[in-house]
Amino acid sequence: MNDHYLKKIDRITAILTQLQSKPIVRAQDLAEKFEVSIRTIYRDIKTLENAGIPIIGEAGNGYSLMDGYKLPPVMFTKDEVLSFITAEKLMQHFSHESLGAHYKTAMEKLRSILKYSDKKLLENIEKQIDIYNYYPKTEDYIKNIIPTILQSIAEKVQICIDYKTVDEKISTRTIEVVGVFFEFNYWYLIAYCTLRKDFRQFRVDRILKLNKTQNPFLQEYGQINDYRKNPNANKTIVKLLVEKKIMPHLGNSKIYYGLTEEKETENGIELTFETEWISEGFPRWLITFTDYAKIIEPESLKTTMKELIEKISKNLSQYS
Template sequence: MNRIDRVTAILIQLQSRKVVKAQDIADRFGISLRTVYRDINTLCEAGVPIIGEAGVGYSIMEGYRLPPVMFTREEATAFLTAEKLIEKLTDNSIRESYQSAMYKVRSVLRSSEKSLLEHIENRIEIRQKPLPPGLANAKHAFLHPILQSISEKRSLQVQYKAFNKEQSTDRLIEPIGIFYAYDCWHVVAYCHLRLEYRDFRVDRIRNLHLTAIPFSREHPLLKEYLQQNASNRKLQTVVIEVEKTMMRYLETQKYEYGFVDQTEVGDYVEMTFFTAWPEAILRWFTLYAEHGRIISPEALIEQFREKITRLYQSVALPVTV
């Protein structure tokens, strides 16, 4: 990227946030802080009203705006791809807001970029696993009020149906963030019922209401909480061995179970996992058990023997009428 393009991009970045740190600009463009200072000075000399505060960052004086920017073909394509992802992986509230934003983005595109999007729009498809019955046609729009709760620091009243529970429970929660994993959205929140932070699956929320009750405490950032939570877990080392011919089926699945390393041993591949839930690895390994073995820990090997015995007994013993 040449200097003119970089300075223009820095100006757009400054308009995208209330305050932008010099280090964030340096990290984005791979330049030194000295170069950042020179580029900011160039913008100031060009008449851009930039306010700089030591230890805080840069901001643009309220009211200053550039005219609508022109997007490149690659940026326009990225917007379209993001639209497809949001359409499939979010709820109605986020989809409708993003579609409204996309109309505004499309309105400032050049004719050639508009033609490009129209040409490839039906050539990008996001496939996902079918939703469970009852959720496939769900009209709930919970992500937006959850984010509103976080932004305004107002508690949520939710009706939540936990896994393997017949009845839903009413909970007052204080969300700290949302994340997407294992084909569903999660909200991490302080739960007043359990008096601790909990991970709630959004698809198990049956009802939700944004209250006027303010948060009762200062909460950690989501990233900090997840990192701290992971470090507090008692991780166990699990080692399994499978035939090389089976690896094509396992390559994309192993990362869901804490995979860290693998080594080829003859006709087998030895895989090592760090996990807080060795039972989950056991259930997964059972699918491929005839093509491998558990090496350690011994307790998991014993659990596997018991599991196989129960499975054998369930199919071998005669059914009494």
């Protein structure tokens, strides 16, 4: 059997797996995934149909398996089996506690269908992999909070929350959740707030109480990344000229503070930010490498930095 037929068998098997895992699969998406022509995908679908697989759909729309049709358990490669244990270690350290128990039971089910040699492989390797996390886990007031939030998204119903702000003020909000995300060791949700008539970002561990209502919402909000990139907030454009040698030390923090463009010039790296923390957060971050940076704009940031440096200098003078 030549290499061409081996690749075809692998691709057809993978297409069958896609049909098992998704309600509908488009030929265009399959063609992009396997880097073949759409015509090749049509032929592969025909091969599956000829083998007796009941596929519903047609070219140009999408394909799915007939409802109720059962396939034998999927077989995993060794590389896929090893990826499971790595993912499990990551979930143990970085997943939200309300998701951890559900993931653990899912992994137990997955392990149960592995063949004996693969189970032994996991047993032998799992103690050789570890993840070191130096950030303490946050504690939530509500058990299973993220699954409840995800249910509200799936069911498209509003939730009512009691929320404590950073200055310890508590307010009650009815919100329509767009999505959740993890950043800098905290879980957040982005939602439309019916009180403010606008989109807001909430830190999950500051939610004191949560009730899933029976009130549906009909608005289609799209993907969470649409709001992460363009959240509704008062933003200030900041431009810095930074020495190249300090760039590796900025890491992901520059993204956190609103980096939108990074351009190399003869005099250094020009960084452009859109930040809503121009008064406090951004200046205090900038002070950590201000000896390697020049503020291009705005002028107000230069004034803020001078005042901050003077305050630091005054505080330090008491130790001289």
